[in-house]
Amino acid sequence: MAVTIKDIAKATGKSITTVSRALNDYDDVSHETKLLVQRVAAEKGYTPNLWAQRLQKQRTETIGLILPTRGPRLGDPFFGQLIAGVGDKAGEYGYDLLVSTQAPDRDEMAIYKKKLQGRQVDGFIIVRTRRQDRRIDYLRQTDFPFVVFGRTEGELDYPYVDEDGVAGMAAIIEHLVRLGHRRIACITPPEELMFATYRLQGVQEALAQHGLDMDPALLRRGDLTQRGGFAEAQALLALPQPPTAIVACNDLMAFGAISAAQQQGFVVGRDIVITGFDDTPWAEHSNPSLTTVHQPIYEIGNMVCDMLIRLTQGQSLEQRQVLLKPRLIVRQSCGADAS
Amino acid sequence: MAVTIKDIAKATGKSITTVSRALNDYDDVSHETKLLVQRVAAEKGYTPNLWAQRLQKQRTETIGLILPTRGPRLGDPFFGQLIAGVGDKAGEYGYDLLVSTQAPDRDEMAIYKKKLQGRQVDGFIIVRTRRQDRRIDYLRQTDFPFVVFGRTEGELDYPYVDEDGVAGMAAIIEHLVRLGHRRIACITPPEELMFATYRLQGVQEALAQHGLDMDPALLRRGDLTQRGGFAEAQALLALPQPPTAIVACNDLMAFGAISAAQQQGFVVGRDIVITGFDDTPWAEHSNPSLTTVHQPIYEIGNMVCDMLIRLTQGQSLEQRQVLLKPRLIVRQSCGADAS
DNA sequence: ATTGACAATCAAAACGTTTTGGTTTAAGAT
């Protein structure tokens, strides 16, 4: 059936030891033997059995990514780009990417435990961090390699890559205040997510710096989906004193808010301005194009994967903790000209 | 370090054979021994080493999904939903999902070969089929399990799930013709993709049934991205005799076409109508909401994964080849009232 | 007392590969 190292040994007249050492370029195997073994292996289509290798070498060369959601929410381009970034970098190193989705009937921590205790992955990438994140607590407690896209509350003594959401949202608020907006609403993510805290903090601090208090009625809790953004924007626009600006904490919710505004006859960018956060690939080409904060999700995927693989290979990281500077992208949804 | 079966054997005073058979519920192990072994294993946090199991059992319980693209294009909700559908179903069976990214260039087959020859997966899910698809040719030739989302040219003697793109596009054309449109443009996918052929066939046959020929100037080749749809719609709208309707073969390109039309001052749904295909989660909430053909990508992901796992477990499939009936979803982008 | 059946357990082999440490041969130095 499948070609094994024994088949190559038989065909070459060498021992399985020599075949193995020839294929792995040991210096105590002659050049002639190496060429012979490698030729025969290629002819017969021999590929090492990975399970046998992993068992013997006690290495998996596999990255674990457990997506903290399931179902159609994975249509959110955030996840697609992240998987792309992680997957492409893992592929460069010859590592595998093991993806799991989180079903509601399955205990999240059980999945982590099973893969860790079964030594199925060399490390995990953690995404969409919560303020108190038991995933991170567990991995620290077991001293198992991981890298985080995001941060948590408390001691940040683990490697992470994050974008400065405080500064990003502050940049948006400052831009809107400069445009003359004083009644600014905010649609935030679910509060257990750590980035919700940072982004709201950025909004509130920037408002305070301009002597503006946020009217509590202008603070809505969204669920990161377009549908959620649509619903919250409808509620905001129905207020006795509706906002002149809606600051959504991610692009998806901003798209939903734009739809809600447009359906009520508002011209977005003139009658009301709406902003997002992420700069998903779609933001530039939507109508109107979306003002947002650029977050290089694909590149972050590359970075966290690179860091994790280096960690699992015993290499030191040049930077253990990276906080990316946000970049404000001004487009039509806040009134800028098409560009 | 990690708890092995030897540790449990030592702690229980039983042989490793008995421990294994107790954990795997063999009927020749006493109930008392089973309880003892299972208790000790739980206390010590024992999880079997998966590589050892896979080596011994010659089973991987892993599904291979090699996404035929790289980089930010994975932000396309098609891929996110597919991964969700496959991942959720794999999780239900306790199977792993191994995701790789690889553009369809000359290295593509090397990844398939490596995973197949290394017995790293039990089977593959193939997506975004081409008219001549060397992936499918290779898997058939090697008699390796796979299930396809889509079809190819020629003999369809493999298990697949697809949606009837001919009928779906025909339904759109008929709807537009009924609305009075006679100058209908079409933005197709790259022609090597098999579904491009089916969808264009649906367009052309439906037009012919109404005595309409497609003006070659109204046939544009897109690349499935929003940006591509934008560019093609711009070209179409710049024609001396622009179309009154643009039929895009996927939602992303339709969104791009909508943006292009709106930027030129057209009211989509009144001045021009635009349709898509997929019914991505965003189609309903965009502005205007998009008329499209529903394609249950998440459910298809479930189905192909289910079929593949059954195949790898030696079960027969109730249906080896599923052609889903399309469902036309009429929304505002073709002039329907908001609903 | 002997034999047969059954419950329960266990040693050994197996899976495919890598690594450790041993063996053999040939060449060069003494």
Add this chain to the structure above:
DNA sequence: ATCTTAAACCAAAACGTTTTGATTGTCAAT
């Protein structure tokens, strides 16, 4: 001729688990 060294190769053990087939002890029937 003898000893040493280096090149090249190989047998055995190892990795952790599962499966096969053997063994042991007990009980019931003859």
